[in-house]
Amino acid sequence: MSKSDAIEQEKQSQLYDLVDALVELANQATDKALDPGEAHQAMMYATARYGAFIVAASSESKEDYEQDKLDARNFYMDQFRQLLNENFDDYLANFDQYLDSD
Incomplete structure (x- = not known):
């Protein structure tokens, strides 16, 4: 792996870490006072x-x-x-796994 590939891979890793942290923050807010729709609205406003x-x-x-x-x-x-469509498709393909449905 080249140095530039390693740097790009590290950036991607940091990006997904940030995404996970933001989703976790939204999840914590829904545990306290907000419903998921309100947490989503806050994330969209912040974006x-x-x-x-x-x-x-x-x-x-x-x-x-x-x-x-x-x-x-x-x-x-x-x-x-584009990102919304990709995630809708991902949830459709992995619905039972992601939502732990029986």
């Missing part, structure tokens, strides 16, 4: 807020931000749609 921050922080000016936000919004929506 939208962070996405807007990333675009704003990478823009050189307010005018650039205004120009960049449409392309970024389309990118984020396409990405979310």
